[in-house]
Amino acid sequence: MISYDVIECGQPLVKSERATPRPVGDQVLVRIEAAGVCHSDLHIWHGSYDLGHGKKLSMADRGLKLPLTMGHEIAGEVIAVGDAVQGVTVGKRYVVFPWHGCGECSVCKRGDENLCLAGKSMGVFQPGGYADHVLVSHARYLVDIGDMPPVQAAPYACSGLTTYSALKKIPPQVLRDEKLVLIGAGGLGLMAIGLAKAMGSTGVIVIEPDETKHAAAMQAGALAVFNPRQDGYLAQVRQAAGGAVWAVIDCVGSSQTVQAGIDMLTKGGQLVQIGLFGGHIDLPTPSMALRAITYQGTYVGNLRELQELMQLVKDKQLQSVPTTCMHFSKAFTALVALEEGKAVGRQILTPEGA
CATH class of the missing domain: 3.90.180.10 (Medium-chain alcohol dehydrogenases, catalytic domain)
Structure with missing residues (x-):
């Protein structure tokens, strides 16, 4: 062989x-x-x-x-x-x-x-x-x-199994009622868009800095794609999500993407990290309880x-x-x-x- x-x-x-x-x-x-x-x-x-x-x-x-x-x-x-x-x-x-x-x-x-x-x-x-x-x-x-x-x-x-397992960690009612925010439109992200729709998602909003991948995300079924390098994109994402972001799946996993995902969550929101890009973040401990947010990793x-x-x-x-x-x-x-x-x-x- x-x-x-x-x-x-x-x-x-x-x-x-x-x-x-x-x-x-x-x-x-x-x-x-x-x-x-x-x-x-x-x-x-x-x-x-x-x-x-x-x-x-x-x-x-x-x-x-x-x-x-x-x-x-x-x-x-x-x-x-x-x-x-x-x-x-x-x-x-x-x-x-x-x-x-x-x-x-x-x-x-x-x-x-x-x-x-x-x-x-x-x-x-x-x-x-x-x-x-x-x-x-x-x-x-x-x-x-x-x-x-x-x-x-x-x-x-x-990529399929990882995104499927991540999506299962989001309560089904939240997946059905709220727009899902997805960070990254690479192989994982494109897979997640299709699976989210098949699992009952009301819609997926994608954040992707490489605009050459925006068309692929839209073709896969995303409602909208935003470039994080543009000023005010977080407000635009929240607006597209209906005013509050309840669920984020981060397919990148860098310091910047995880921090942005946590920052955009509403009270009671959830971030599931898939990506392994690397980095480090600091989390103020009171905010975890006061905002009742969940930051969770998932491994395949x-x-x-x-x-x-x-x-x-x-x-x-x-x-x-x-x-x-x-x-x-x-x-x-x-x-x-x-x-x-x-x-x-x-x-x-x-x-x-x-």
């Missing part, structure tokens, strides 16, 4: 060739037909997250070992299974749930493997999707995609939520976000484009390319 690996953080990916693994026991071998390139791959590739004030969160300290095949948005065809596998059919296509836990702790047994402190996420702590094949440790991590194209299905493993989602999401996509016949397909060998090109802000929607690595 061929993979494109991180050998040294911050350096170009390296093509590697090795024997294609053979599944045993509960393992499943998937021939990858689509692998999304996610913004969090940039942090993994760089080897750290920015904590603000000159501090970094080291991926090595979290257990990252090199070389690493990144990629956690994976869809493809099952071509071999171990002798203990049940419920998975060779020749069928699936999307892979990549957020594996230890499987033994109370968190995993509750079904929240994505929150396991000893996580074994694919593309982070075990080989992922920047390759032509991947070995999945257990058949339960595969979700049937039916006739859905793998290129559409792959992003649901991360669990297997049950991915299964729910894929059913929702099928039931509502949701359209895929804008995608750019390229050959697996262009994985590093895709990373660079993402870092430079040139990617609109999702970049997908495939065996055939564009």
Whole structure:
């Protein structure tokens, strides 16, 4: 098999060739037909997250070992299974749930493997999707995609799942009654617009500084898009939201975006942060209680939520976000484009390319 690996953080990916693994026991071998390139791959590739004030969160300290095949948005065809596998059919296509836990702790047994402190996420702590094949440790991590194209299905493993889980954290009545404010119109943001509508949102207002992405946000179904570099944009957002902002989902997660999101909340409002851009904020503690606001983080989602999401996509016949397909060998090109802000929607690595 061929993979494109991180050998040294911050350096170009390296093509590697090795024997294609053979599944045993509960393992499943998937021939990858689509692998999304996610913004969090940039942090993994760089080897750290920015904590603000000159501090970094080291991926090595979290257990990252090199070389690493990144990629956690994976869809493809099952071509071999171990002798203990049940419920998975060779020749069928699936999307892979990549957020594996230890499987033994109370968190995993509750079904929240994505929150396991000893996580074994694919593309982070075990080989992922920047390759032509991947070995999945257990058949339960595969979700049937039916006739859905793998290129559409792959992003649901991360950008779809993450935004779906974030939207579920907003009370359904608030989602139905109040306009949702969404910060960022990248792959996550565009995914969130469509899912919010499918989940009953009364409308989505987007904040995005890159005006080349405004058209994509409107095409995805946003009610309005505002540039945060324009004077008075916060007042314009509040007005578009009906005078009060009750719910914000921040797909960026920088010092500036989180602060702006908190500042625009009405009393009792809620901010859910998805993005991992990096930074630091200071919160006066009395205001949290006096304003009764909620600032909550969310980390991808669990297997049950991915299964729910894929059913929702099928039931509502949701359209895929804008995608750019390229050959697996262009994985590093895709990373660079993402870092430079040139990617609109999702970049997908495939065996055939564009």
